[in-house]
Amino acid sequence: MNAPVSPLPSTRQDAAEGPIRKVGVIGAGVMGAGIAAHVANAGVPVVLLDIVPGGAAKAVERMLRADPAPFMHKSAARLVQAGDIEGGLPLLADCDWIVEAIVERPDAKRDLYSRLEDVRKPGSIVSSNTSTIPLAALTQGLGEGFARDFLITHFFNPPRYMRLLELVRGPATRADAVEAIAAFGDRRLGKTIVHCKDTPGFIANRIGGLWMQSAINHAVDLRLTVEEADAIMGKPMGVPKTGVFGLLDLVGLDLMPHVAASMKAALPATDPYVTGMREHALIARMIAEGRTGRKGGKGGFYNREKSASGESLKRAVDLWTGDYRDSAKARLDSLEAGGKDLRALAEHKDRGGQYARAVLLDTLGYAASLVPEIADSPADVDAAMRLGYNWRWGPFELVDRLGPGWLAAALREAGRPVPALLEKAGERPFYRVEDGRRQVLGTDGEYRDIPRPESVLLLSDIKLRTQPLARNGSASLWDVGDGVACLEFHSKMNALDPEILGLIGKAVAMGKKGAFRALVVHNEADNFSVGANIGLALFAANIGAWGEIEGMIEGGQKAMRAMRDAPFPVVGAPAGMALGGGCEILLHCDAVQAHAETYIGLVEVGVGLIPGWGGCAAMLRRWSEAPKAPRGPMPPVAKAFEMISTAQVAKSAAEARDLMLLRPTDGITMNRDRLLADAKSRALAMVEGYAPAEAKPLRLPGASGMAALKMAVEGAARLGKATPHDEVVCAHLAETLTGGKRADHTADTTEDQVRALEVKGFMALLKTDATLARVEHMLETGRPLRN
C-alpha cells in the first residue's frame, strides 16, 4: 500500500514545533478509543491504555471495522500503541498530553491521577474527558503541581465527526497549557474550542439534557405521538431529523437515568433541570425490557419489525400504552404553519404548537438564565449546541427567530421568571451585523464583534462586508483578499447547473484580464457539490431535448478545460461531499486543499451514466502519471475503470489520496474554519512563475483493452455482482477509458478524443429507459436503483 501515513496538518511547522507531539489516552471505551483514533488521524502517535487487559487492542480492532469509521485511514491505526493501565503506565512517560476517559467516578479518576504523577514527564498536560464532574472535584487533594497541569477536555461522540471541544480550566491551570491544548484541538484535531465555566454538564449537555427532558415530559403531557414530537423538534427547530425520541434511541435510553443522577447530584435542588426531572414509568419499563434503542437490538421508541410477508415495518411506541404500533407520519396543522416561521409554530393552537411553545420556553428560558454562569457569551452557547448537538440554530439564534421580546412576554404570561439577559435584550436581537461584522449582545447589554481564532478566514464573514465581483442565481465570485478570488456555489445542494458553468467561464475571463491573481473554488455549505443537476438533465431527456443536453455536457467540458488552462492558479477547497461533477471540478484544479472530512468520488454509474465533464480523461491522466503504478497502457485504464465502474467514494481526504482523487501534493486541513485560509495561502504560493499544466497525450489500449474489461464485467454479472444495466453502462465506460475501438497503445490518444467519447457514451446511456429510471430513483429517494 502506497498510502500516506495520515493526513498531515495544514502547516507542517505545527507538527514539528508544537508542544504536543505524542498523546496518551486512558480508557478505551467508546470515547477514549475514539479520541485516540482521532489523534492518530491528525498524524500524532498515541498510547491507548485500558483497565481490561487487552481491551485497548480490541478497541482498535473494533474501530477498524466500525461504520462510521473512527479512523480516516486504516493506516492511522498504526499510530495507536495499545496497552493496559496495569503495567502500561510507563508508556505515557514521553507523552505531552494525557487524556483520561475512564469511568465517571471522581475517586477512580483521582486515584489514577495520583498514579500518573509518578510516570508523566514534567510539563506534560493532563485532561479529563468527564462530561459532568466539576474540575474542582477532580483535582482535590492532588497538589498544586498537578492542578497547574490539569484541565477538562470534553469531546462529543463520535470524536472524529463532532466538531465541538469544550475546555474547562481550573483556577490553578497554567495559561500555556490551556493555549497548547486549544491550539492542538483547533489546528490538529480540527475542533472548535468553546471555553466553559466549571459548572455541571458544562454547556452542551446542561442545555441539551434539559431540552431532552422537557421534550419528553411535554410529549407525554400533551399526548403527542413520538413521530409528532420528533417532527416538531426536527425541521422547524433545526434539530437533526432524529428529533428527540430518535436521538434517545441513538444514544441509548439506559444512559438517561445515569445522566439524570449525576446532574441531580451536582446541581442545586432548585435548578429547573432538577425540578423538571420525572421518572417515566414507560421509560423504566423499556429499560427493564432491554428496549434501550438501536444498539440493544430490541428497538427503542422506534423499532423495525418484519411483517408476515417479510417486509420491514417501521413501528413506534405508543407513549401511553408502551406498546408498539405501526409508525405513522406526523400530520399536524402546526407543522405546516411552522414550516418556515418558528413563531407561527409556537403560537399555533394545536397540540404541536403547544408542544413547541412549551419546549421552547423551557429550553430557551433556561439557556438565557445560564449566561454568564456557564459561558461568557451567548455566542459560545450557540456554538456549543450547533457543534455538540448538531442543532441548526443555537438557543440564542432560536430566540432571535422568535423575537427576544416575544419570548420574554411568553415567559411572563406563563408566570415564569424572565432571565436578566433577556430583560437586557428587550426587543433587540442577540445577533446583528454592524459595518459588515457579525456582533453578539453581551451580558452588559453591549454588542461586540464575535471573535474568530487567529488566521481563520470565513467566506460568510467576507460576504457580510463586500459585494461579489460577479454573481448569478447559482454561484458568486468573491474577493477574499491579497488578489485571490473565491468561486462559491450556492445552488440547491450545490448541484452544478448551466449558471455555475457560466460563472466559471466568466471568472476565468475576469482572471485573464487581471481581476485577481489566483482563484479558490470553495463554499461553506455542508457539501462542496453533490454533482450535476440531474433533475434538469432528466427533464430535458424526458422531453427528448437531446441537443440541449449535449450542449450542457460540452459546456461543462469547456468550463473544466478553461479552469485548468487558465493563466493563473486554481485551487479547489472542498469539504463534505464532492461527487460526480463536483469531483470533476476538483480534478481540473491545479491543486486541492481539502478538508479532512471530504468525500470524493465519480459516482455517475449509480445513475446509469459515465463521467462526462472530463472525469474519465482526468482519471486516466492521474493513473498514467501515478509514481508507483505499473507501466503499460492497461494499468491506468483498469484502475480508473475499477473505481468509476463501482462508483467508489473516498470516505475521507486521506482515502481520496489512495484513489488518486487527490494528488500526493494536495493538502489536507483538519479544521473546516481554516480551509479557506489554507487554500488561499496555497494559491498565493503558486502564483509566482505559474504556468498551466501541459496537456500531454495518453497511450490507450483500444479494442483489446475493451475486450478485457468486457470479460471482467461479464464475470461480475455471472457472480450476480453486476446487473444487466450495469453491463450496458460498463460497456460505454470501457469504450471511453480504452480510447475507443480505433485507439492503439502504440499511438497517442488525446484527452479531447477521450472527452468526445465521454459525450458519446453519456448521450447513448441517457437515451435508455434503465438509465432514466436510475436517475429518477436517485432524485426521488437519494439512493441508487439496481436495475
Next chain:
Amino acid sequence: MPSYKAPLRDMRFVLNEIADPARLRALPGCEEVGPDLIDPVLEEAAKLCEEVLFPLNRPGDEEGCTIENGVVRTPKGFPEAYRAFCEGGWTALACHSDDGGQHLPHTLSMLVEEMICSANLSFGMYPGLSHGAYAALRQHGSAELRGTYLPRLASGEWSGTMCLTEPQCGTDLGLIRTKAVPADDGSHRITGNKIFISAGEHDLAENILHLVLAKLPDAPSGTRGISLFLVPKFLPTEDGRPGVRNGVSCTSIEHKMGIKASATCAMSFDEAKGWLVGQPHRGLAAMFTMMNAARLGVGVQGLGVAEVSYQNAVAYAKDRVQGRALNGAKHPDKPADPIIVHPDVRRMLLTMRANIEGCRALGVLTAVEHDVAMRHPDAAVRQAADDFVSLMTPIIKAMFTDMGFESAVTGMQVLGGHGYIREWGMEQYVRDARIAQIYEGTNGIQALDLVGRKMPSHAGRLLRRFFHPVLAYIEEKGEDERMAEFVLPLSKAFGRLQQATAEVARRGMGDPFEAGAAATEYLKLFGLTALAFVWARMAEAALDKAEDDPTGFYRAKLGTARFFMERLLPQTGALTSAIMAGGKSLKAFEEAAF
C-alpha cells in the same frame, strides 16, 4: 328535428387501424376482444342510442326534471329508457365479472359512451355517475361494502352519486364542512349540505348510493383531513333490499342552462348513517384514483356533442340552397347552390370534422393505455401506461370539452338563423355542451393540473410517455416522402412544444405564477400537437388504402388530415408566442383597475 347516426365506420377504423388491437387482446380477460365481439356491441349500442335515447333528447330538454316534496321526477320516457338500458346490460359493460359485469375493456365502453353523449347527454349522466361510484367503491371499499353494493350498481338497480361540492367550496375541497361522527356500531353519522349533486335524487333506480366527502372529528384541516363515506338513500335490509329511509334528502334542484333532464340536486344530510370507504383522512386521495376515468368521461361528452352537431350541420349544409359558389355555380339546375359549396361553410365543417376525428382517435389511444394500466400483468408496463393516461387526462378533458362547445356553436352557425331556433335542436347542443367545460374541474384547473402536477411529476417522466414516441415516429417517418406533408408540420409543432415545455418548466420553478399564466395556452399547444400526431398516423394508415377506396372513406381521411395540418395546426405558432411572452402583463395589471 335533428338526426343522429352512430359513426361506427370511423370507430372501427380507429380501433382496428390506428390503435393496436393486439395490445388490447394481450391483456388478461381481453383475449376475445376482436371484431367478432366488438362489432355487435357497437351495433347494439348504436341501435339503442339512435332509437331509444336520441328521441328523448329534445322532449327531455323541454320538460326538464321536477321536484315535489323532495321527490324528483325525470322527464317522460326516461324511467322506461333507463329500464331498457339496464336490461340491455349497458350499466354492467365495464363492471367486473365478480359483480356480475361483463368486464369489457374501457376502450369499448368509451365508444359506447360517445354514442350515449351524442344521443342524450342528460340521460348519460345517470349511469355515468353510477359508474364513478362503482369504481371508487370497488377500489377502496371494504369487502363487506363491496359485496352488498357493487352487484346492484352493476345491474343498474341502484344508482350512485359523488357528493363533493358544498355551497362554500368547489375547487378547494379543503374547505368542506360536512361532518362525520363515529357511531358505536362502527358506522358514522353524516351531517351537512352538498350542492350540484348530479343524479342526487330521481325516479330511475330503487335506491341511490351517495359517496360523500366529510370530515372526522379529529381531522387535520385542509385536504388531508377529508374522508370518504358511503351513504345509501335506503339502508339495505338483511336480504339486500332497500329498507329504512336514511337521513338524506333532496331539498331542491337547480335551474340550469343545459342538461335539463339531468337532476342537479341540493342534498341535505342529517345524521345520515354512512360507512367509511378507504382510510380515514384519505378520502380525497381515494377520489383522485378515479379522477382520471371521470375526467376522460367528461372529455367524451364534448366529443359526443360535437359529433351530433357536426352531423346535423352537414345535413343542413347539403340541403339548404343559398347563393352561388364563388368559383361558378355548382348546381345551375337549382335556384341556388347548397351552402356546402361556400368556402367558409366548408371551413366550419372541416374544422369540426378534423377536431372530432382527431379527438376520437386520441381518446381511443388513451383508453387503450387506460386498459393496459388497469390490467397488464407487468407493473412497469402498467406504470408507463398509467403515466400516459395521467398526462393526457387534463388535455383530453379540457381540449375535448372546449372542442365540443366550439363545435356546437359552429354547427349552430352553419344553420344560420335556424340554428338559433329551438326546434332545430342545435341550440340545445350549445347549452348542453357548455357544462362539460366547467364541471369535474374547470378547464382552467385542467391546465393547472397539466403544468403544475403532471409536467413536473417525477422530473418529467409522464411527459416522456408522449414525447419519446412522437420523437421516434418523426425520426422513423422523416425519410418517407409521401408522409412529408404530415410529418413536417408535426415535427414543427413538436419542436414548439419541446421549447414551450422547457420554458414553462424553467420559469415555473422560479415563479409558479408564470406556470399558471402559461397553462391554458400550453394545454392547447400540447393538445394540438397530440392531434397532429394522431392525424399523421391516420394519414399514414389511409395512404395505401386511398388508391382502391370505393366508399371514399380513406380519401376523406387524407383530405381531413391535410386540412388539419394546413389550417388548424398553425395555431401552435400563435400559442407558442403567447406562452413565450410570459405572465408579466397578467401580473402587473392592478386589481383595482378591473
